[in-house]
Amino acid sequence: MIFALRPSERSGRPTLWIPLVRRIREPFKGLWALPGGPLTHSESLPDAASRNLQETTGLAPSYLEQLYAFGGLHRSPTQRVVSIVYWALVQPTEAALAAESENVRWFRADRLGELAFDHNAIIEYALWRLRNKMAYGSIAYHLLGEYFTLAQVREVYEAVLDRELDPANFRRQVKATPEIEETDQYLQGGKHRPPRLYRFTGRPGLDPDNRSTP
Amino acid sequence: MIFALRPSERSGRPTLWIPLVRRIREPFKGLWALPGGPLTHSESLPDAASRNLQETTGLAPSYLEQLYAFGGLHRSPTQRVVSIVYWALVQPTEAALAAESENVRWFRADRLGELAFDHNAIIEYALWRLRNKMAYGSIAYHLLGEYFTLAQVREVYEAVLDRELDPANFRRQVKATPEIEETDQYLQGGKHRPPRLYRFTGRPGLDPDNRSTP
DNA sequence: ATTAGTTATAGTCAAAATGACTAGAACTAA
DNA sequence: TTAGTTCTAGTCATTTTGACTATAACTAAT
Numbered sequence: 001m002i003f004a005l006r007p008s009e010r011s012g013r014p015t016l017w018i019p020l021v022r023r024i025r026e027p028f029k030g031l032w033a034l035p036g037g038p039l040t041h042s043e044s045l046p047d048a049a050s051r052n053l054q055e056t057t058g059l060a061p062s063y064l065e066q067l068y069a070f071g072g073l074h075r076s077p078t079q080r081v082v083s084i085v086y087w088a089l090v091q092p093t094e095a096a097l098a099a100e101s102e103n104v105r106w107f108r109a110d111r112l113g114e115l116a117f118d119h120n121a122i123i124e125y126a127l128w129r130l131r132n133k134m135a136y137g138s139i140a141y142h143l144l145g146e147y148f149t150l151a152q153v154r155e156v157y158e159a160v161l162d163r164e165l166d167p168a169n170f171r172r173q174v175k176a177t178p179e180i181e182e183t184d185q186y187l188q189g190g191k192h193r194p195p196r197l198y199r200f201t202g203r204p205g206l207d208p209d210n211r212s213t214p
Numbered sequence: 215m216i217f218a219l220r221p222s223e224r225s226g227r228p229t230l231w232i233p234l235v236r237r238i239r240e241p242f243k244g245l246w247a248l249p250g251g252p253l254t255h256s257e258s259l260p261d262a263a264s265r266n267l268q269e270t271t272g273l274a275p276s277y278l279e280q281l282y283a284f285g286g287l288h289r290s291p292t293q294r295v296v297s298i299v300y301w302a303l304v305q306p307t308e309a310a311l312a313a314e315s316e317n318v319r320w321f322r323a324d325r326l327g328e329l330a331f332d333h334n335a336i337i338e339y340a341l342w343r344l345r346n347k348m349a350y351g352s353i354a355y356h357l358l359g360e361y362f363t364l365a366q367v368r369e370v371y372e373a374v375l376d377r378e379l380d381p382a383n384f385r386r387q388v389k390a391t392p393e394i395e396e397t398d399q400y401l402q403g404g405k406h407r408p409p410r411l412y413r414f415t416g417r418p419g420l421d422p423d424n425r426s427t428p
Numbered sequence: 429a430t431t432a433g434t435t436a437t438a439g440t441c442a443a444a445a446t447g448a449c450t451a452g453a454a455c456t457a458a
Numbered sequence: 459t460t461a462g463t464t465c466t467a468g469t470c471a472t473t474t475t476g477a478c479t480a481t482a483a484c485t486a487a488t
Contacts, residue, residue: 039285041294042287043287044285044286045285045296066282066283068422069259069280069283069298071253071259071298072258072259073257073258080255082253082259084283084296084298121422149436150437151436166476166477167435167436167437168436168437168438168439168477168478169475171436172438172475173475190434190435190484190485191433191434191435191484191485191486192433192434192435192436192483192484192485193435193436193437193482193483193484194436194483194484195437196436196437208284208336208339363465364465364466365464365465380447380448380449381464381465382450382465382466382467382468383446383447383448385467386467387445404455405455405457405462405463406454406456406465407453407456407463407464407465407466408454408464408465409464409465409466410465410466
């Protein structure tokens with residue numbers, strides 16, 4: 001389950017996109033589905049998630065966290081399947097060079113059709129978690145590059161939370177978080193006053209996962 | 215992973231307790247461990263968690279939520295094990311009639327020795343999640359019975375967060391949450407002014423799990 | 429060169445939430 | 459009757475939040 005920012009087709013503003021893969025076998029042959037694959041005996045859960053992500057889409061996550069273990073009895077019509085789902089955020093530079101093909105394509109997170117298995121529900125839950133985490137923790141920065149303007153951060157929040165935020169108040173809040181560091185660089189090339197660039201100095205999170213894999 | 219409130223041995227105030235089972239085989243024979251067991255083909259994840267809980271301790275959870283899937287390579291010295299851990303809250307009435315025995319015993323959550331496998335780390339994470347959930351959501355009530363006083367709620371918070379809270383301010387906050395309903399009953403039998411009884415009217419949570427199992 | 433247009437940024441002010449505290453109400457036990 | 463205890467309502471200063479105003483700094487058009 002991968003999230004990335006891409007400019008909207010119409011407005012050009014950043015919106016949330018998700019890469020999906022086409023099912024080439026039954027069940028649900030032809031439908032779009034989340035990328036995934038089996039867990040081997042010699043890899044940890046996050047390693048397996050990263051590997052599957054890499055193999056199917058060529059993407060490398062800047063943030064990876066366990067979402068949930070789905071184990072309902074009828075998730076697949078043919079057999080019992082338990083899926084330990086991870087969700088990842090990737091930076092725009094990464095997302096841009098992701099390999100799209102006949103069977104791998106990006107979709108807007110809010111405009112998905114019917115997917116295979118229970119993947120619609122999984123994505124819904126992942127979106128809920130993403131919004132939740134953004135409201136509290138400092139996670140939005142993993143969707144951006146190393147340097148960013150405060151307006152870009154605000155656009156991320158606006159895209160994910162789907163509502164407009166007051167620029168002045170938002171900037172006040174972000175500047176109050178200690179993990180945001182002011183640089184002395186400015187983003188040039190706009191059609192107006194150049195905004196200052198900032199960077200994020202915090203570390204990902206407090207998952208049990210996020211301890212070095214020995 | 216089960217949490218329940220029991221009166222502290224010394225102060226008599228409610229504290230967090232956890233039931234553990236003794237390992238009767240290798241590996242870690244003789245050490246205490248979290249209750250658990252295999253997942254069968256015909257039960258969902260929460261059903262399996264409930265069943266294992268019932269079989270090992272005789273407890274029925276008033277709240278059950280998925281904690282995390284642990285899948286490190288070296289969790290067990292003998293084989294690769296992936297554990298999808300659930301955590302439960304049980305009410306004091308339930309907890310009182312739990313079957314203690316030679317191989318099942320309650321421990322204070324903050325005074326555990328060395329446990330089998332990675333169970334110390336799992337419990338640490340569960341405690342972190344419990345504290346987190348309590349700070350935001352309305353979960354403390356599942357550790358109490360149907361009727362409770364505001365002082366009892368405060369004691370739960372104090373036990374879990376491990377710090378004292380101002381009674382007056384705490385009461386103001388709790389009374390502001392819409393899920394708390396005032397009854398016209400009072401708790402009699404204390405040595406002082408009898409406190410009013412309240413009840414919790416909210417529903418558990420927003421887990422993907424918490425949808426009816428068909 | 430000047431002006432209009434746009435975004436960046438700082439600051440003000442009222443409303444709401446929080447933390448520390450006071451005081452009376454309502455019971456039990458001596 | 460009084461002392462001791464907790465319950466409960468309320469005050470007040472501080473902090474946080476939301477709505478808003480105003481100036482700064484740039485580009486593009488005239």
